[in-house]
Amino acid sequence: MDFSIFLQLVVNGLLVGGVYGLMSLGINLVWGVMGVINLAHGDLIMAAGFLTFWIFTQWHVNPLLLLPAGMAMTFVVGMLSQRFLLGRLPQDRGAIKSSLLMTFGISYVVINLAQLLWGNEFQTVTYLAGSWTLGGLDFAKARTVAFLAAGVITTFLWLFLQYTNQGRAIRAVSQNRDGASVCGVDNGRIQIASFALGAGLAGAAGVLLVMIFAISPSMGSGYTIRSFAVTVIGGLGSFPGALCGAMILGLAEVFTGYMVSAQVANGVAFILFLVVLLVLPQGLSGMFRR
């Protein structure tokens, strides 16, 4: 392989990986704090994407300016879902199963609402066509902007979790729910905040995603699976692990697409998933801890 081609593939893989990273942070947070796997995660990504598409085509608003709108919408959906649906499930032995079923149900509601509101067709937002050339490499404009925006949002999230009281409380609950509760952390409120925050991050990813790829109401599950795979690869609850996992998935998809075929690239998330479960059950972050 030509070295410049190699570099180009690395660029393409990292750019997509950045958005995968942002996608997976939401599912990672919710899973880490609440032990809930949010099956509606990809559908929230889709919903925010459609909101962006809709406002963009109606009023030609710059999609980046719609990041707060997309995040706010999914944040509210997440908050209400936790407050009125997930929060009411009995916290007994079957809690994981019933929360899976509940988020599966939410996923269906979101898909069908999106179909009602925006139709069933694939849609794209044509914002920033073409690419910038730097040192002989093509940086697709939309992908680069999405990557940078994802980086900024990820940094803010990290700062929030690291340095604010609310963030510390979230981390405390994810480490030890009972311990946090003894120290005066309101468990119920933290759960609502985490789920809403996770959903909000899905919204941000959706706004960025629609700038790059076509979206349709039924595409959510593919992104739920990718986010889930990234979380497994990177390691649950690990920030750097998740980002590494996302980059690895992005690179793996691009390189298998180039060297093998697009069909294999489509399934590479599953392959990585299996390999990591067999070799590194704790994900990449487990490797550092050992």
Place this chain on the structure above:
Amino acid sequence: MGRNVRILLVAAVALLMVSGSAVAAEKKPILIGTSVSLSGSYAASAKYGLEGYQLFVEQLNKRGGLLGRPVKLVYYDDRSDANTGVQLYEKLITADKVDLIVGPYSSGVTSAVSTVAEKHKMAMIGPEAADAKIYMRGYKYNFQGQTQAGRYMLGALALAKAHGYKTMAMLAEDTAFPKAVSEEVVKVVPEYGVKIVFNQTYPKGAADFSALLTKVKQLNPDIVFANSYLPDGQGIIRQSREQGVDAKMFAVAVGAAEPEFGNLGSTANYIFGATQWAANMKTKGNPEFVKAYKAMFGRNPDYHSAANYGAMQVLDAAVKQVGSLDQNKIAAAISKTEMDTVYGHFKVDGRGVQVGYASALLQWQNGKQVVVWPAAVAQGKAILPTPPWSQRK
């Protein structure tokens, strides 16, 4: 007083019910069943097709229906999925007991449901199945109502030959129709002096084509063919720009014929697309069809609308000729039918393969679709070569 009123009301309702059922017994509607890809990746094109069916049924009822009975279209969403299509046609035939069936959208779904039609001995015209292989399996009740896949890219190939383009990269979705187009192109390229340097498929629903296009860019072909539907066609063109794939000619099989392709903005310009029909073509009844369609749906028909409308025209003529709903006779009548529909000259060979319908080619020029081939229906001249992406706004 109140009581009297109530009795009167009950009497009125009873009367209405009796008279209603009397009418129904007299004129039970003829049910025409189909599945439509209302969701999934074929939804945009399939919706145009459905509207073609709906317009014909509406007009048919205004003319007094079929065999003196009103006609009703029964349809369900197959989600662009062949297995769902099979289940729905089973349901339409066995549970809904439809009298006639017409085909779904796409070769993939039609190929699957053609087995159901054959099993139940129901005549079916597939107006959206371009893959001729579906009709080479010795079936007796299935007829192709769409231009053969092999003809889709002939216009683009003719232009390529005229401009002396030599090398081609081809990408195709790995489902029935796009693969059939690729196979047919591979067969005929030697006649056009074109060599295929890249020929790969991608899975349905793929969104990221950057890896494939990186390879294409390396090979630097004169021509890029995307044998695609709408969302993937848009994705390939848009990402060709991002990856700086500077071919002299880009052509897509399905997608560019859709007005929605224009959502790409300036990126859509210079792109060629196969179309099997255009509003200005002088097919029989075409201007009236376009006008009625616009009035009913508030938008222009695309070629899928016309193909489905044409299929209904043929079915209607066959049933009228037979004078009953006898499926064997209807199938025999369709196989012998040669008629001018809004879509063109309908004629199938002994296997059911469409040999009458032809293909045309359009190009996006300044945000508008312009038919550029064949000369007989061209609205303008093809602009070639496509300027490099870096020189475009």
